[in-house]
Amino acid sequence: MARVVALYRHPIKGLTPEARESLTVQADGRVAGDRVLAFRFADAVTPEDRGGLDYWPKAKGLSLQDFPALAALRVSFDDTQRRVRIERKDELVVEACLDAAGRAELVAAVTEFVLATREGRRLQRPGRLPLVLVGDGEASRFQDRARGYxxxxxxxxxxxxxxxxxxxxxxxxxxxxxxxxxxxxxxxxxxxxxxxxxxxxxxxxxxxxxxxxxxxxxxxxxxxxxxxxxxxxxxxxxxxxxxxxxxxxxxxxxxxxxxxxxxxxxxxxx
Structure with a gap:
Protein backbone atom coordinates (compact mmCIF):
# COMPACT_ATOMS: atom_id res chain seq x y z
CA MET A 1 0.00 0.00 0.00
CA ALA A 2 1.36 3.42 -0.96
CA ARG A 3 1.64 5.98 1.80
CA VAL A 4 3.07 9.43 2.44
CA VAL A 5 6.45 9.10 4.13
CA ALA A 6 7.71 12.71 4.12
CA LEU A 7 6.30 16.20 3.69
CA TYR A 8 8.18 19.41 2.97
CA ARG A 9 7.59 23.07 2.41
CA HIS A 10 10.14 25.64 1.28
CA PRO A 11 9.44 28.98 2.98
CA ILE A 12 12.13 30.80 0.96
CA LYS A 13 12.47 30.07 -2.73
CA GLY A 14 15.80 28.38 -3.45
CA LEU A 15 16.68 27.63 0.16
CA THR A 16 16.31 24.42 2.13
CA PRO A 17 13.11 22.44 2.73
CA GLU A 18 11.42 22.45 6.10
CA ALA A 19 10.21 18.97 7.10
CA ARG A 20 6.60 18.91 8.31
CA GLU A 21 4.27 16.39 9.89
CA SER A 22 1.40 17.81 7.84
CA LEU A 23 0.81 20.22 4.96
CA THR A 24 -2.21 22.37 4.23
CA VAL A 25 -3.16 22.38 0.56
CA GLN A 26 -5.03 25.56 -0.22
CA ALA A 27 -8.07 25.75 -2.48
CA ASP A 28 -5.88 27.38 -5.15
CA GLY A 29 -3.71 24.25 -5.28
CA ARG A 30 -0.66 25.66 -3.51
CA VAL A 31 0.83 24.53 -0.21
CA ALA A 32 0.43 26.99 2.65
CA GLY A 33 3.77 28.46 3.72
CA ASP A 34 5.56 27.11 0.65
CA ARG A 35 7.76 29.55 -1.31
CA VAL A 36 6.21 32.60 0.32
CA LEU A 37 9.50 34.54 0.22
CA ALA A 38 12.32 34.93 -2.30
CA PHE A 39 15.60 36.78 -2.63
CA ARG A 40 15.45 38.61 -5.97
CA PHE A 41 18.14 40.46 -7.86
CA ALA A 42 17.95 44.25 -7.73
CA ASP A 43 16.80 44.52 -11.34
CA ALA A 44 14.18 41.76 -11.09
CA VAL A 45 11.88 42.58 -8.19
CA THR A 46 8.78 42.95 -10.36
CA PRO A 47 7.09 39.75 -11.53
CA GLU A 48 6.70 38.96 -15.20
CA ASP A 49 3.24 38.32 -16.63
CA ARG A 50 2.50 34.75 -17.68
CA GLY A 51 -1.04 34.57 -19.02
CA GLY A 52 -2.42 36.90 -16.37
CA LEU A 53 -0.46 35.20 -13.58
CA ASP A 54 2.60 36.55 -11.78
CA TYR A 55 5.73 34.69 -12.82
CA TRP A 56 9.09 34.90 -11.03
CA PRO A 57 11.84 33.24 -13.11
CA LYS A 58 14.24 31.46 -10.78
CA ALA A 59 17.21 32.60 -12.87
CA LYS A 60 16.54 36.16 -11.70
CA GLY A 61 17.03 35.51 -8.01
CA LEU A 62 18.85 33.22 -5.60
CA SER A 63 18.21 29.58 -6.48
CA LEU A 64 20.03 26.28 -6.13
CA GLN A 65 20.37 26.04 -9.88
CA ASP A 66 23.00 28.81 -9.88
CA PHE A 67 23.92 29.05 -6.19
CA PRO A 68 24.18 25.45 -4.89
CA ALA A 69 25.91 26.54 -1.66
CA LEU A 70 22.52 27.79 -0.45
CA ALA A 71 21.67 24.15 0.34
CA ALA A 72 23.97 24.33 3.37
CA LEU A 73 21.65 26.83 5.04
CA ARG A 74 18.81 25.63 7.26
CA VAL A 75 15.61 27.67 7.21
CA SER A 76 12.71 27.62 9.64
CA PHE A 77 9.73 29.93 9.42
CA ASP A 78 7.28 30.89 12.15
CA ASP A 79 4.03 31.61 10.29
CA THR A 80 2.38 33.30 13.25
CA GLN A 81 5.22 35.66 14.12
CA ARG A 82 6.36 36.03 10.49
CA ARG A 83 9.86 35.27 11.72
CA VAL A 84 12.66 33.64 9.73
CA ARG A 85 15.57 31.74 11.27
CA ILE A 86 18.56 30.67 9.16
CA GLU A 87 21.32 28.42 10.52
CA ARG A 88 24.44 26.79 9.13
CA LYS A 89 26.06 23.79 10.81
CA ASP A 90 23.90 24.41 13.89
CA GLU A 91 25.16 27.98 14.17
CA LEU A 92 22.79 30.92 13.83
CA VAL A 93 23.31 32.98 10.68
CA VAL A 94 20.38 35.37 11.20
CA GLU A 95 16.95 35.50 12.81
CA ALA A 96 14.54 38.31 12.07
CA CYS A 97 10.93 39.28 11.47
CA LEU A 98 9.58 40.48 8.15
CA ASP A 99 9.37 44.16 9.00
CA ALA A 100 11.65 46.58 7.18
CA ALA A 101 14.50 46.26 9.69
CA GLY A 102 14.24 42.47 9.77
CA ARG A 103 14.25 42.19 5.99
CA ALA A 104 17.40 44.31 5.89
CA GLU A 105 19.06 41.94 8.39
CA LEU A 106 18.05 38.88 6.38
CA VAL A 107 19.29 40.38 3.11
CA ALA A 108 22.61 41.45 4.65
CA ALA A 109 23.27 38.03 6.20
CA VAL A 110 22.37 36.02 3.10
CA THR A 111 24.33 38.37 0.82
CA GLU A 112 27.41 38.01 3.02
CA PHE A 113 27.06 34.23 2.98
CA VAL A 114 26.69 33.97 -0.80
CA LEU A 115 29.55 36.38 -1.53
CA ALA A 116 31.86 34.15 0.52
CA THR A 117 31.01 31.04 -1.51
CA ARG A 118 32.54 29.91 -4.79
CA GLU A 119 29.45 31.25 -6.58
CA GLY A 120 29.86 34.67 -4.99
CA ARG A 121 31.20 36.22 -8.19
CA ARG A 122 27.87 35.51 -9.88
CA LEU A 123 26.13 37.73 -7.36
CA GLN A 124 28.44 40.60 -8.28
CA ARG A 125 27.28 40.75 -11.87
CA PRO A 126 25.61 44.01 -12.96
CA GLY A 127 22.04 44.45 -11.74
CA ARG A 128 22.12 41.78 -9.07
CA LEU A 129 23.01 43.69 -5.91
CA PRO A 130 21.49 44.71 -3.64
CA LEU A 131 19.28 41.68 -3.19
CA VAL A 132 15.64 42.33 -2.31
CA LEU A 133 13.58 40.01 -0.10
CA VAL A 134 10.14 39.85 -1.73
CA GLY A 135 6.95 38.22 -0.51
CA ASP A 136 4.65 38.81 2.44
CA GLY A 137 5.33 35.49 4.19
CA GLU A 138 1.77 34.35 3.55
CA ALA A 139 0.95 34.12 -0.15
CA SER A 140 2.61 31.22 -1.97
CA ARG A 141 3.92 32.99 -5.09
CA PHE A 142 7.39 31.82 -6.05
CA GLN A 143 7.06 28.38 -7.61
CA ASP A 144 8.96 27.67 -10.82
CA ARG A 145 5.66 27.67 -12.70
CA ALA A 146 3.26 30.60 -12.70
CA ARG A 147 0.25 28.37 -11.98
CA GLY A 148 1.71 26.81 -8.86
CA TYR A 149 1.29 23.09 -8.08
Whole structure:
Protein backbone atom coordinates (compact mmCIF):
# COMPACT_ATOMS: atom_id res chain seq x y z
CA MET A 1 0.00 0.00 0.00
CA ALA A 2 1.36 3.42 -0.96
CA ARG A 3 1.64 5.98 1.80
CA VAL A 4 3.07 9.43 2.44
CA VAL A 5 6.45 9.10 4.13
CA ALA A 6 7.71 12.71 4.12
CA LEU A 7 6.30 16.20 3.69
CA TYR A 8 8.18 19.41 2.97
CA ARG A 9 7.59 23.07 2.41
CA HIS A 10 10.14 25.64 1.28
CA PRO A 11 9.44 28.98 2.98
CA ILE A 12 12.13 30.80 0.96
CA LYS A 13 12.47 30.07 -2.73
CA GLY A 14 15.80 28.38 -3.45
CA LEU A 15 16.68 27.63 0.16
CA THR A 16 16.31 24.42 2.13
CA PRO A 17 13.11 22.44 2.73
CA GLU A 18 11.42 22.45 6.10
CA ALA A 19 10.21 18.97 7.10
CA ARG A 20 6.60 18.91 8.31
CA GLU A 21 4.27 16.39 9.89
CA SER A 22 1.40 17.81 7.84
CA LEU A 23 0.81 20.22 4.96
CA THR A 24 -2.21 22.37 4.23
CA VAL A 25 -3.16 22.38 0.56
CA GLN A 26 -5.03 25.56 -0.22
CA ALA A 27 -8.07 25.75 -2.48
CA ASP A 28 -5.88 27.38 -5.15
CA GLY A 29 -3.71 24.25 -5.28
CA ARG A 30 -0.66 25.66 -3.51
CA VAL A 31 0.83 24.53 -0.21
CA ALA A 32 0.43 26.99 2.65
CA GLY A 33 3.77 28.46 3.72
CA ASP A 34 5.56 27.11 0.65
CA ARG A 35 7.76 29.55 -1.31
CA VAL A 36 6.21 32.60 0.32
CA LEU A 37 9.50 34.54 0.22
CA ALA A 38 12.32 34.93 -2.30
CA PHE A 39 15.60 36.78 -2.63
CA ARG A 40 15.45 38.61 -5.97
CA PHE A 41 18.14 40.46 -7.86
CA ALA A 42 17.95 44.25 -7.73
CA ASP A 43 16.80 44.52 -11.34
CA ALA A 44 14.18 41.76 -11.09
CA VAL A 45 11.88 42.58 -8.19
CA THR A 46 8.78 42.95 -10.36
CA PRO A 47 7.09 39.75 -11.53
CA GLU A 48 6.70 38.96 -15.20
CA ASP A 49 3.24 38.32 -16.63
CA ARG A 50 2.50 34.75 -17.68
CA GLY A 51 -1.04 34.57 -19.02
CA GLY A 52 -2.42 36.90 -16.37
CA LEU A 53 -0.46 35.20 -13.58
CA ASP A 54 2.60 36.55 -11.78
CA TYR A 55 5.73 34.69 -12.82
CA TRP A 56 9.09 34.90 -11.03
CA PRO A 57 11.84 33.24 -13.11
CA LYS A 58 14.24 31.46 -10.78
CA ALA A 59 17.21 32.60 -12.87
CA LYS A 60 16.54 36.16 -11.70
CA GLY A 61 17.03 35.51 -8.01
CA LEU A 62 18.85 33.22 -5.60
CA SER A 63 18.21 29.58 -6.48
CA LEU A 64 20.03 26.28 -6.13
CA GLN A 65 20.37 26.04 -9.88
CA ASP A 66 23.00 28.81 -9.88
CA PHE A 67 23.92 29.05 -6.19
CA PRO A 68 24.18 25.45 -4.89
CA ALA A 69 25.91 26.54 -1.66
CA LEU A 70 22.52 27.79 -0.45
CA ALA A 71 21.67 24.15 0.34
CA ALA A 72 23.97 24.33 3.37
CA LEU A 73 21.65 26.83 5.04
CA ARG A 74 18.81 25.63 7.26
CA VAL A 75 15.61 27.67 7.21
CA SER A 76 12.71 27.62 9.64
CA PHE A 77 9.73 29.93 9.42
CA ASP A 78 7.28 30.89 12.15
CA ASP A 79 4.03 31.61 10.29
CA THR A 80 2.38 33.30 13.25
CA GLN A 81 5.22 35.66 14.12
CA ARG A 82 6.36 36.03 10.49
CA ARG A 83 9.86 35.27 11.72
CA VAL A 84 12.66 33.64 9.73
CA ARG A 85 15.57 31.74 11.27
CA ILE A 86 18.56 30.67 9.16
CA GLU A 87 21.32 28.42 10.52
CA ARG A 88 24.44 26.79 9.13
CA LYS A 89 26.06 23.79 10.81
CA ASP A 90 23.90 24.41 13.89
CA GLU A 91 25.16 27.98 14.17
CA LEU A 92 22.79 30.92 13.83
CA VAL A 93 23.31 32.98 10.68
CA VAL A 94 20.38 35.37 11.20
CA GLU A 95 16.95 35.50 12.81
CA ALA A 96 14.54 38.31 12.07
CA CYS A 97 10.93 39.28 11.47
CA LEU A 98 9.58 40.48 8.15
CA ASP A 99 9.37 44.16 9.00
CA ALA A 100 11.65 46.58 7.18
CA ALA A 101 14.50 46.26 9.69
CA GLY A 102 14.24 42.47 9.77
CA ARG A 103 14.25 42.19 5.99
CA ALA A 104 17.40 44.31 5.89
CA GLU A 105 19.06 41.94 8.39
CA LEU A 106 18.05 38.88 6.38
CA VAL A 107 19.29 40.38 3.11
CA ALA A 108 22.61 41.45 4.65
CA ALA A 109 23.27 38.03 6.20
CA VAL A 110 22.37 36.02 3.10
CA THR A 111 24.33 38.37 0.82
CA GLU A 112 27.41 38.01 3.02
CA PHE A 113 27.06 34.23 2.98
CA VAL A 114 26.69 33.97 -0.80
CA LEU A 115 29.55 36.38 -1.53
CA ALA A 116 31.86 34.15 0.52
CA THR A 117 31.01 31.04 -1.51
CA ARG A 118 32.54 29.91 -4.79
CA GLU A 119 29.45 31.25 -6.58
CA GLY A 120 29.86 34.67 -4.99
CA ARG A 121 31.20 36.22 -8.19
CA ARG A 122 27.87 35.51 -9.88
CA LEU A 123 26.13 37.73 -7.36
CA GLN A 124 28.44 40.60 -8.28
CA ARG A 125 27.28 40.75 -11.87
CA PRO A 126 25.61 44.01 -12.96
CA GLY A 127 22.04 44.45 -11.74
CA ARG A 128 22.12 41.78 -9.07
CA LEU A 129 23.01 43.69 -5.91
CA PRO A 130 21.49 44.71 -3.64
CA LEU A 131 19.28 41.68 -3.19
CA VAL A 132 15.64 42.33 -2.31
CA LEU A 133 13.58 40.01 -0.10
CA VAL A 134 10.14 39.85 -1.73
CA GLY A 135 6.95 38.22 -0.51
CA ASP A 136 4.65 38.81 2.44
CA GLY A 137 5.33 35.49 4.19
CA GLU A 138 1.77 34.35 3.55
CA ALA A 139 0.95 34.12 -0.15
CA SER A 140 2.61 31.22 -1.97
CA ARG A 141 3.92 32.99 -5.09
CA PHE A 142 7.39 31.82 -6.05
CA GLN A 143 7.06 28.38 -7.61
CA ASP A 144 8.96 27.67 -10.82
CA ARG A 145 5.66 27.67 -12.70
CA ALA A 146 3.26 30.60 -12.70
CA ARG A 147 0.25 28.37 -11.98
CA GLY A 148 1.71 26.81 -8.86
CA TYR A 149 1.29 23.09 -8.08
CA UNK A 150 1.80 20.46 -5.41
CA UNK A 151 4.87 18.38 -6.27
CA UNK A 152 5.33 14.68 -5.49
CA UNK A 153 7.83 11.91 -6.08
CA UNK A 154 8.27 8.36 -4.84
CA UNK A 155 11.05 6.95 -2.73
CA UNK A 156 11.12 4.09 -5.20
CA UNK A 157 12.26 6.47 -7.94
CA UNK A 158 15.02 8.01 -5.85
CA UNK A 159 16.14 4.54 -4.75
CA UNK A 160 16.45 3.48 -8.40
CA UNK A 161 18.47 6.61 -9.10
CA UNK A 162 20.71 5.85 -6.12
CA UNK A 163 21.40 2.40 -7.52
CA UNK A 164 22.35 3.90 -10.87
CA UNK A 165 24.62 6.48 -9.22
CA UNK A 166 26.00 3.90 -6.78
CA UNK A 167 25.58 6.50 -4.04
CA UNK A 168 22.88 7.53 -1.56
CA UNK A 169 20.25 9.95 -2.87
CA UNK A 170 18.44 12.15 -0.35
CA UNK A 171 14.82 12.88 -1.26
CA UNK A 172 15.40 16.53 -0.34
CA UNK A 173 17.44 17.01 -3.53
CA UNK A 174 14.19 17.07 -5.47
CA UNK A 175 12.40 19.70 -3.39
CA UNK A 176 9.03 17.98 -3.62
CA UNK A 177 6.22 18.74 -1.21
CA UNK A 178 5.21 15.08 -0.89
CA UNK A 179 7.35 11.92 -0.84
CA UNK A 180 5.59 8.56 -0.99
CA UNK A 181 6.66 4.95 -0.66
CA UNK A 182 5.03 1.66 -1.57
CA UNK A 183 5.08 2.09 -5.37
CA UNK A 184 7.64 0.94 -7.90
CA UNK A 185 10.27 3.23 -9.44
CA UNK A 186 8.78 5.78 -11.84
CA UNK A 187 5.25 4.52 -11.21
CA UNK A 188 4.06 8.01 -10.29
CA UNK A 189 4.93 9.11 -13.84
CA UNK A 190 2.35 6.67 -15.20
CA UNK A 191 -0.53 7.87 -13.04
CA UNK A 192 -3.55 9.16 -14.91
CA UNK A 193 -6.76 10.83 -13.84
CA UNK A 194 -7.37 11.17 -10.13
CA UNK A 195 -4.98 10.58 -7.23
CA UNK A 196 -6.32 10.44 -3.70
CA UNK A 197 -4.00 11.29 -0.80
CA UNK A 198 -5.68 11.02 2.58
CA UNK A 199 -8.98 12.86 2.20
CA UNK A 200 -7.91 15.05 -0.72
CA UNK A 201 -8.44 14.19 -4.38
CA UNK A 202 -5.97 15.52 -6.96
CA UNK A 203 -5.87 15.56 -10.74
CA UNK A 204 -2.58 14.51 -12.28
CA UNK A 205 -0.65 17.19 -14.15
CA UNK A 206 2.69 17.04 -15.95
CA UNK A 207 5.95 15.34 -14.99
CA UNK A 208 8.74 17.35 -13.38
CA UNK A 209 11.75 17.92 -15.61
CA UNK A 210 14.74 18.51 -13.36
CA UNK A 211 17.51 21.12 -13.36
CA UNK A 212 20.98 21.55 -11.86
CA UNK A 213 19.46 22.23 -8.43
CA UNK A 214 19.32 18.44 -7.96
CA UNK A 215 23.11 18.19 -8.20
CA UNK A 216 23.50 20.09 -4.91
CA UNK A 217 24.01 17.98 -1.81
CA UNK A 218 21.20 19.08 0.56
CA UNK A 219 23.58 19.14 3.54
CA UNK A 220 26.85 20.51 2.17
CA UNK A 221 25.80 22.55 -0.85
CA UNK A 222 28.40 20.81 -3.00
CA UNK A 223 27.49 19.52 -6.45
CA UNK A 224 28.31 15.87 -5.88
CA UNK A 225 25.91 13.82 -8.04
CA UNK A 226 25.33 13.87 -11.80
CA UNK A 227 21.60 13.48 -11.52
CA UNK A 228 20.57 14.90 -14.90
CA UNK A 229 22.81 12.80 -17.13
CA UNK A 230 22.12 9.70 -15.06
CA UNK A 231 18.37 10.09 -15.49
CA UNK A 232 18.72 10.38 -19.25
CA UNK A 233 21.44 7.79 -19.81
CA UNK A 234 20.61 5.09 -17.26
CA UNK A 235 16.83 5.23 -17.69
CA UNK A 236 16.49 6.27 -21.31
CA UNK A 237 14.60 9.49 -20.54
CA UNK A 238 14.36 12.12 -23.25
CA UNK A 239 14.54 14.78 -20.52
CA UNK A 240 15.75 14.30 -16.92
CA UNK A 241 12.47 13.63 -15.14
CA UNK A 242 11.65 12.64 -11.58
CA UNK A 243 8.29 13.20 -9.89
CA UNK A 244 5.11 14.85 -11.05
CA UNK A 245 2.77 17.75 -10.44
CA UNK A 246 -0.71 17.61 -8.92
CA UNK A 247 -3.65 19.97 -8.54
CA UNK A 248 -6.68 19.49 -6.28
CA UNK A 249 -9.78 18.34 -8.13
CA UNK A 250 -12.17 21.09 -9.16
CA UNK A 251 -14.21 22.42 -6.26
CA UNK A 252 -11.85 21.10 -3.58
CA UNK A 253 -11.71 23.04 -0.34
CA UNK A 254 -8.57 23.61 1.73
CA UNK A 255 -7.42 20.30 3.19
CA UNK A 256 -4.57 18.77 5.18
CA UNK A 257 -2.23 15.97 4.15
CA UNK A 258 -0.35 14.06 6.85
CA UNK A 259 2.53 11.64 7.04
CA UNK A 260 1.07 8.14 6.90
CA UNK A 261 -1.85 9.08 4.66
CA UNK A 262 -2.78 6.42 2.13
CA UNK A 263 -2.17 7.14 -1.56
CA UNK A 264 -4.54 5.73 -4.19
CA UNK A 265 -3.82 6.19 -7.89
CA UNK A 266 -4.47 4.60 -11.27
CA UNK A 267 -1.31 3.40 -13.02
CA UNK A 268 -2.27 1.72 -16.31
CA UNK A 269 1.33 0.78 -17.14
CA UNK A 270 2.04 -1.04 -13.88
Missing amino acids: VSLHSHGSTAALADALDAPVDDRRFRSNIVIDGVGPWEELAWSGEVRIGELTFRTQGPIVRCLATHANPDTGERDAKVLTTLTSAFGQGEPTLGRLLLPAAGSAEATIRIGDEVQAHSPLF
